[in-house]
Amino acid sequence: MNKYLLEIGVEELPARFINSSLEQMKNYTSKILNKKRIPFDEMKFYSTPRRLVLLIEGLPDRQEDLEQEVKGPSKKIAFDENGSPTKALEGFMRGQGIKLEDIFVREYNNVEYIFANKIEKGRAVEEILKDNMADMIKSISFPKSMKWGGKNLRFARPIRWLLSIFNDKVLEFDLEGIIASNITRGHRFLGSSNIEVNNVEEYFLLLKDNYVIVDRDKRKEKIKYSCEKLAREKGGNLLYDEDLLDEITNIVEYPTPMIGRIKEEYLKLPKEAIITPMKEHQRYFPVINDKGMLLPYFITIRNGNEEYLDIVIKGNEKVLDARLEDARFFYNEDIKEPLENYVDNLKDIVFQEKLGTLYDKTMRVQKLAGKIGSYLEVGEETKKNIERAGYLSKADLVTNMVEEFTELQGIMGREYAAESGENEIISLAIYEQYLPRFSNDELPTTTAGAILSIADKLDTISGIFAIGIQPTGSQDPYGLRRQALGIINIILDKKLNLSLEELIDFSLYIYVEENGLAFDYYKVKDEILKFFDGRIKNMFIDMGIRYDIVEAVLGTASDDIFDLKLRADKLNLWLDKKGLDEVLSAFNRVKTLADKSENNEVKRELLVKEEELNLYDTFSSVEEKVIDLLNRKEYDSALDCMISLKEPIDQFLDNVMVMVEDEKLKNNRLGLIKKISDTMLLICDLSKIVNK
Structure with a gap:
């Protein structure tokens, strides 16, 4: 089997571009090989800041032959009266x-047609690769x-060379x-700039x-x-950071680690400031001890060998x-x-042109946080801290x-607050x-912080929506999706019972009261609710919850x-x-009829048939219990109560005509059905559940 190697040689690529580039190369090449009927054993990708590399192993000599059944003219016009081929055939x-x-000849739609099996011989794989690699790049x-x-x-950076080898043969193509x-070329300073490669191996x-x-x-x-290893030699541990490691890996071709010293006087600074x-x-x-304290060392990577390493460390x-x-x-x-x-x-400092300064935002956040604290009925001490x-x-x-090191926002606020004598809760x-700040980041530990x-x-989300700058497609310049997910994560982590609609009301009211912002209040509120x-x-x-179950619970009136x-x-x-089966059959029948009713009023004196009386009495006996269970959030038990209505529901729907000419009887029966449906909807909307 054959191997093909492609190397795209470039000026140094930004580290953040490399992984995406390799993924695009993989997708395009896989698509081409599949389309051209070329099987392979494995596709591998390599990279350094100066090269993107594709290696395909297990390639055949030729693409697979293509056998196609092609349809021609009908038999009737394919032959003349003597059975000889016509011009059409x-x-x-x-x-x-x-x-x-x-x-x-084969019949197609009750008509006989001429068919033929056409075999297209496969082309040489190296020819196909040669024709497609420039387009892939x-x-x-x-x-x-x-x-x-x-x-x-x-391209992200100028392409300086292309290496293309099929086994031991140059597969030449022209890219502009x-x-x-x-x-190929070796390390920019340590290797040769003209390396002849005779074969893939x-x-x-x-x-x-x-x-x-x-x-x-x-x-x-x-x-x-x-x-x-270097950290352990100094009696410490590496303060590991996966993102930093990935970035460094993508900016060096020949890594050599080195360890330097930090002057003791700088260790008096807050840890994060270092x-x-x-x-x-x-x-x-950084290098830390077993207690997480910084040691006076740092470790970095040189893109080269150990020669003159002491000079590089000092630099x-x-x-x-x-x-x-x-x-x-x-x-x-x-x-x-x-x-x-x-x-x-x-x-x-302007926060946003239409939303005022950072001071304005501070005042809004302070007021909104206070309203949320009151809503949650937190203690007086917590209110003061908030x-x-x-x-x-x-x-x-x-x-x-923070103006110099923007990454320290909040961190230095905590340090300066403590330095100013604020208590630990306020500082934190x-x-x-x-x-x-990002997916899987830590969450607030304090109630005040949450x-x-x-x-x-929420202040940012509400304000940006109010001035009409909503996230669209991949565009989300203010990170509103991330901030909404942050709110949801905090609420779930802290088990906070908050009405989302009331939170949005709080926030939008403050914009009106404090900033005099003019906008279509109800439209904006509805847009934010849909966004959440x-x-x-x-x-x-x-989280692994079924889609239909999510739809079922979101179909309720709850916004907690x-x-x-x-x-x-x-x-x-x-x-x-x-x-x-038993759940859906009963509730879906009820839901279908309930949608035809405008109210859930029921008069017992208008219930004349045994089945409707039985349903009314049975429902009346469980309704209060269901409401009590809902108040205690025992939703599974509430569902058990409601499903006990299955048999009387079936008897009612099987034996009682609901849509009768008598308007009073009809509306009363629809009201009974709607009352049952509305009670079930206090738990969830079972009509959304898919019986798989």
């Missing part, structure tokens, strides 16, 4: 490249692309003047000899292992010293004033430290207002997210226990 055979003995898209050298081709060959060995580890996974493992410049700006790994130490000296200066300047003194400065944390929540955004809530976080996120419904559906489904999750969990277990 001759034209068909000529067009298909077949002879008379290749055709056969052109198909790769990037968030930002560039043009160079007068070419029409766009860039001719594929068997020449020697490609990886030749690059390794030229200081390039093509396999990304091997580079990543080498970086992780060697960094952990870690953030190290990780976010310098791509250094990195000087760079970090300068960064940390800035951080120390900013910190010392910032703590000269208590945190509350920075609040007024927020009046000079109010104070809300007032101070954005103050750190105008400090020197200032930090927790931003949680969760409420402040909900208020901050979409996020709730997706999150519940991601935690309550909806509780209903979904209990309904899921209840349906598994009961079986669907």
Whole structure:
């Protein structure tokens, strides 16, 4: 079996572009091979900052032959009265490249037609690859692309060479003047710039000899292992960060770890003020002890060998010293004033043109958080903490430290609040207002922090919707989807019983009262509710809840997210226990009729048939119990009560004519059915359940 290797050689690619590029290469190539009927054993992808590599193993010599049954003219016009082929048949055979003995007659739609089995011989695989690789490269898209050298081709960075080998043969193709060959390049400074590759097998060995580890996974493992080893040698542990490791892996071709020292005086700074410049700006790994405290070391990766490593380490130490000296200066300047003194400065920073300044947002969040706290009936001490944390929540955004290192928002607020003498709950809530920042991030641990976080996120969502900037497709410039998911996660984690509609009312009212913002109140409110419904559906489904169960609970009048999750969990277990047939058959019949009624009023004196009297009395006996169970959130038990109505419902619907001419009788019977349906809808909408 054959192997094919393609290498796209480029100027250094941004680390964040590499994984997406490889995925696009995989999708395009797989699609082409499948379309062209070319089987293969395995497709592998490799990358460094200077190359994207495709390796296909187990390729055949030729693509599979294609056998097609083609339909020609009808038999009636294919032959003349003497049985000789007509011009119609001759034209068909000529067009298909077949002879008379290749055709056969088969009936199609009660008419006899001429058919033929046409075999298209497979082409050589190397020819097909040669014809398609340039288009594959052109198909790769990037968030930002560039043009160079007068070419029409766009790519993330200029393409400098192409290597294309089929076994031991160059598979040449032209990409706008860039001719594929068997020449590659090694490490920019340590390797050769002209390496001739004679076959696929020697490609990886030749690059390794030229200081390039093509396999990304091997580079990543080498970086992780060697960094952990260096940390242990200093009696510490690597402060591991998967995202940082991935980024470093994508920016080096030949990784060599090195460890440097941090001056002791900088360790007096808050931990995050040291870690953030190290990780976010310098791509250094911190070293910590068993208690999580920083040790005076950092570990970084050199894209090269160990030659002159001591000089490189000293250079990195000087760079970090300068960064940390800035951080120390900013910190010392910032703590000269208590945190509350920075609040007024927020009046000079615009949050959003139509939504006011950061000071305006602070006042709204403080007020909204207070309303949520009152709604949840939190204690007086917690109310005071919420109010104070809300007032101070954005103050750190105008400090020197956060203006320089924006990643420290909230973190420095927590540190400066503690430095200013605020209590621990207030300090922590200032930090927790931003949680969760991303998927699977930590959630607020304090009640004050949870409420402040909900208020901050809901204020942003409400304001942006009110001015008509809604997320569309992949466009979500204010991260509203992420913030809505954050609110849902906090509510579920803290088991908070909150009416989503009332929360939105609180937030929108504040915009009207505090900012005088003009908008279509009810339209905006409805849009926000629908927006949250979409996020709730997706999150519940991601949690493993069946789609129809999600629809069933969202079909109720409840807008309490935690309550909806509780209903979904209990309904899921209840349906598994009961079986669907008896449940759905009874409720769906009721729901269908109930939709025809405008009210649920029932007069017992108008119930004349035994079956309707029996249904009314049976329902009356369970209705109060169902309401009590709903108040206790025992939804499964409430469902048990309702399903006890199955037999009287069936008897009623089988023996009583509902849609009679007598309007009073008809409306009374519909009212009874609607009353039962409305009670069931207090639990869930079983008509949404799919009987699989």
